[in-house]
Amino acid sequence: METAILEKIQEDFKNRKSCLSHRIVICAGTGCIANGAMDVHEALAKIIREKQLPLTLSLKEEIPPGEEDPILISKSGCQGFCQVGPLVTIEPENILYTKVKPEHARDIIERTILAGEVITELLYKEPQSGQSCKNHEEISFYKRQNRMVLKSCGDIDPEDINNYIYSGGYMAARDMVLNKSPQEVCDIVKEAGLRGRGGGGFSTGRKWDLALKQKSPDKYIICNGDEGDPGAFMDRSVMEGNPHSILEGMIIAAKACGGTEGQVYVRMEYPLAVRRIQKAIIEARKSHFLGENIFGSDFSFDIHVMEGAGAFVCGEASAMTESIMGRRGMPRVKPPRTAEQGLWGKPTVVNNVETLACVPLIIRMGADAFKKTGTTSSPGTKTFALTGHVANTGLIEVPFGTTLREIIFNIGGGVLNAKGEIDNNDFKAVQIGGPSGGCLIEKHLDIPLDFDSLKSVGAMVGSGGLVVMNKSTCMVQIARFFMKFTQSESCGKCVPCREGTRQILELIDDVAQGRGTQKTLTLLEELCETVQETSLCGLGKSAPSPVLSTLKQFREEWDAHIEMNCPTGNCKDLVSYTIAAESCKGCTACVRVCPAGAISGNRKEAHVIDEQKCIRCGACVETCRFDAISVGGRV
Amino acid sequence: MLKTTANTEKLHNFSKVCEILDKFDRQPSKIIPILQAVQEEYRYLPEEIMTFVATSLGTSPARVFGIATFYSHFSLEPKGKYIIKVCDGTACHVKGSSGLVETIQRELNLSEKNHTTDDLLFTLETVSCLGACGLAPAVVINDKVYGQVSKQRMKELITEYKTMEA
Ligand SMILES: Cc1cc2nc3c(=O)[nH]c(=O)nc-3n(C[C@H](O)[C@H](O)[C@H](O)COP(=O)(O)O)c2cc1C
Ligand code: SF4
Ligand code: FES
Ligand code: FES
Numbered sequence: 001m002e003t004a005i006l007e008k009i010q011e012d013f014k015n016r017k018s019c020l021s022h023r024i025v026i027c028a029g030t031g032c033i034a035n036g037a038m039d040v041h042e043a044l045a046k047i048i049r050e051k052q053l054p055l056t057l058s059l060k061e062e063i064p065p066g067e068e069d070p071i072l073i074s075k076s077g078c079q080g081f082c083q084v085g086p087l088v089t090i091e092p093e094n095i096l097y098t099k100v101k102p103e104h105a106r107d108i109i110e111r112t113i114l115a116g117e118v119i120t121e122l123l124y125k126e127p128q129s130g131q132s133c134k135n136h137e138e139i140s141f142y143k144r145q146n147r148m149v150l151k152s153c154g155d156i157d158p159e160d161i162n163n164y165i166y167s168g169g170y171m172a173a174r175d176m177v178l179n180k181s182p183q184e185v186c187d188i189v190k191e192a193g194l195r196g197r198g199g200g201g202f203s204t205g206r207k208w209d210l211a212l213k214q215k216s217p218d219k220y221i222i223c224n225g226d227e228g229d230p231g232a233f234m235d236r237s238v239m240e241g242n243p244h245s246i247l248e249g250m251i252i253a254a255k256a257c258g259g260t261e262g263q264v265y266v267r268m269e270y271p272l273a274v275r276r277i278q279k280a281i282i283e284a285r286k287s288h289f290l291g292e293n294i295f296g297s298d299f300s301f302d303i304h305v306m307e308g309a310g311a312f313v314c315g316e317a318s319a320m321t322e323s324i325m326g327r328r329g330m331p332r333v334k335p336p337r338t339a340e341q342g343l344w345g346k347p348t349v350v351n352n353v354e355t356l357a358c359v360p361l362i363i364r365m366g367a368d369a370f371k372k373t374g375t376t377s378s379p380g381t382k383t384f385a386l387t388g389h390v391a392n393t394g395l396i397e398v399p400f401g402t403t404l405r406e407i408i409f410n411i412g413g414g415v416l417n418a419k420g421e422i423d424n425n426d427f428k429a430v431q432i433g434g435p436s437g438g439c440l441i442e443k444h445l446d447i448p449l450d451f452d453s454l455k456s457v458g459a460m461v462g463s464g465g466l467v468v469m470n471k472s473t474c475m476v477q478i479a480r481f482f483m484k485f486t487q488s489e490s491c492g493k494c495v496p497c498r499e500g501t502r503q504i505l506e507l508i509d510d511v512a513q514g515r516g517t518q519k520t521l522t523l524l525e526e527l528c529e530t531v532q533e534t535s536l537c538g539l540g541k542s543a544p545s546p547v548l549s550t551l552k553q554f555r556e557e558w559d560a561h562i563e564m565n566c567p568t569g570n571c572k573d574l575v576s577y578t579i580a581a582e583s584c585k586g587c588t589a590c591v592r593v594c595p596a597g598a599i600s601g602n603r604k605e606a607h608v609i610d611e612q613k614c615i616r617c618g619a620c621v622e623t624c625r626f627d628a629i630s631v632g633g634r635v
Numbered sequence: 636m637l638k639t640t641a642n643t644e645k646l647h648n649f650s651k652v653c654e655i656l657d658k659f660d661r662q663p664s665k666i667i668p669i670l671q672a673v674q675e676e677y678r679y680l681p682e683e684i685m686t687f688v689a690t691s692l693g694t695s696p697a698r699v700f701g702i703a704t705f706y707s708h709f710s711l712e713p714k715g716k717y718i719i720k721v722c723d724g725t726a727c728h729v730k731g732s733s734g735l736v737e738t739i740q741r742e743l744n745l746s747e748k749n750h751t752t753d754d755l756l757f758t759l760e761t762v763s764c765l766g767a768c769g770l771a772p773a774v775v776i777n778d779k780v781y782g783q784v785s786k787q788r789m790k791e792l793i794t795e796y797k798t799m800e801a
Binding site: 034083308326393467473485 | 701
């Protein structure tokens with residue numbers, strides 16, 4: 001039965017879809033749900049029912065006779081532009097409404113669905129030109145991307161396996177399971193040049209090859225959905241928006257190396273991802289894509305979900321296997337690699353979510369076509385989480401080789417200054433690769449981004465966090481932020497990482513709190529290098545990168561701190577608050593709010609702050625209605 | 636009188652734990668999901684229950700404690716009814732999450748050391764990314780995500796939850 005079933009589902013789905021008059025897609029990713037997408041969903045359904053229009057909430061439902069033209073309301077995963085969510089797409093007109101609220105539901109049904117009118121107020125407006133965009137294709141945030149992995153998130157219903165099948169899903173897995181030898185599968189992926197998206201950029205095909213060569217009756221495939229990097233949420237979006245693509249990738253990986261059991265390791269902060277993957281696994285089992293003799297072959301493979309309990313280091317492959325076995329997630333010395341000895345001492349392939357989601361695409365399009373995007377050494381696309389001081393934040397996907405300039409100024413719509421206005425001259429740096437990466441500045445904006453070019457400038461693709469920072473950002477604080485993160489996440493197994501990161505953090509604190517000297521900076525650099533060279537796992541080895549890179553790119557700023565001056569006014573101990581006499585109206589609001597009694601002055605006369613008493617809490621700045629109080633370096 | 640209620644309650648507690656243990660076939664390798672389920676039930680990991688879990692799984696209490704202290708999600712102290720998680724990931728940090736932490740501490744009389752209010756209503760935690768970075772700064776109260784939270788909005792949220800309880 002299994003061989004014909006995929007085509008049958010596709011056929012049925014197509015027929016039912018052709019009966020639809022409209023499809024309303026509501027983004028139901030975490031971001032849009034937080035902004036009220038489910039209320040919008042409910043409100044739309046309510047109005048449709050109230051008007052007694054034919055409505056279906058799933059294509060699986062039978063369409064009652066005489067109601068040939070129903071309206072389908074479906075949910076999708078994150079479309080990447082959560083900032084302007086909830087997003088609602090209307091098909092076939094191809095209209096995208098942004099920031100939709102339940103009170104817009106009536107208008108959408110009456111004016112757009114029934115009267116075919118576009119509601120201009122709900123369209124996205126380009127922040128720079130003010131131009132209204134009718135759909136994704138007209139928005140510059142989307143226009144310049146190349147969404148391959150993310151394409152289906154935002155289109156298909158993640159909770160409906162038939163929807164995934166309709167879009168061509170499970171065809172690649174079936175083809176590999178039924179028609180190819182494990183070695184052939186490895187070779188296709190090797191030929192495509194796929195490199196792991198989890199940070200290291202190791203060749204996926206070679207990893208599979210290594211596992212294939214191991215002699216063992218049991219082998220494991222782990223999908224790494226831990227996504228511990230702060231600021232990254234691409235894996236979450238794929239798990240929530242297209243869970244079947246990961247399962248399909250895992251089936252293909254299992255075929256390639258003789259895998260017998262799979263585990264999806266998801267962090268428990270992602271409850272929606274956990275739920276959707278679990279649902280996908282159940283549906284895939286029902287369809288015989290998982291379990292015994294899948295696709296009617298003699299190949300058996302099943303997948304389980306494991307929820308992480310909040311330890312960043314568990315994202316490291318050997319620590320992850322420890323955690324799945326019910327132990328403390330501590331990395332171990334390699335070799336042997338996990339592909340040789342992992343879970344329960346058996347060969348284990350650990351692959352990132354995005355890597356696995358790429359696999360069915362490669363099989364479908366062929367290695368040669370895949371290699372056409374990206375650069376020679378890094379083929380394909382990469383998703384980035386674009387955040388920070390940039391007009392359009394969100395999840396983007398671009399070919400490797402795209403420049404930061406393109407990403408920040410075109411897709412991102414430009415840099416935001418401290419007032420929240422677009423001002424490209426306010427660009428200061430972009431942090432890439434999270435706690436293991438580094439900061440890049442103006443002169444790096446035109447290098448084509450890929451695994452190797454980033455390494456050569458002391459940064460890393462990492463999991464793909466891109467944090468844009470404007471001139472109000474203090475680089476010492478940024479370095480401290482990442483160091484604090486890795487320090488508190490160190491598993492403590494090896495001394496350089498456990499003690500070294502603590503000392504680095506203390507040295508940074510010395511600088512930030514006015515106790516630093518040039519010697520502190522020299523010591524800091526030396527210590528960073530030692531920790532880098534002597535730590536056991538990637539956490540310790542890369543922990544000093546953000547510090548070293550800010551020391552390199554922003555030495556003057558560190559030097560200023562040594563001279564008791566934080567130029568951006570972020571380090572509390574190195575700033576002073578002053579009241580500009582000409583702007584102060586003497587309203588006494590700040591006097592009343594200051595917890596330290598540091599402000600004095602008579603009504604209707606300019607006030608002054610006593611620097612000795614000031615505890616630098618900033619309460620006065622927040623209270624002043626006349627912008628009369630400023631924060632600045634001490635010098 | 637008081638004592639008996641406490642005892643019956645405890646017995647009732649252990650029957651819950653047994654249910655959880657059975658759900659995972661009492662496999663020592665499933666200790667992390669078991670502790671997660673226990674914590675969901677009690678909102679923290681009570682000491683006597685961890686010992687009970689260790690004995691039931693035929694492993695040492697030290698191992699169970701070792702795991703409970705390694706993973707940040709586990710708590711050995713009672714948590715409040717509402718857990719306010721403020722994201723302090725990169726994106727949220729750059730957009731001012733530390734201001735939110737200060738606001739909450741001030742509003743609820745909490746400090747660096749004291750994370751839970753005396754009435755066990757609120758617990759304040761910082762987490763390193765909620766995966767909603769597009770909406771930075773983000774805050775989660777129990778399971779509900781709030782995006783682009785300002786200090787003002789944070790104060791309102793606390794009041795809303797307090798009124799709900801009053
Ligand atoms: C401290 C640390 C944390 C990591 N966290 C993750 C993670 O959250 N997700 C991930 O896919 N890889 C993570 N990695 C990388 C994994 O060890 C591993 O290289 C990766 O999952 C392999 O998959 P790939 O080849 O598909 O990239 C981490 C590595 C280290 C050292
Ligand atoms: S480098 Fe750090 S995280 Fe890695 S094993 Fe050593 S102590 Fe643990
Ligand atoms: S959740 Fe809707 S766009 Fe991200
Ligand atoms: S950094 Fe706050 S949600 Fe990701």
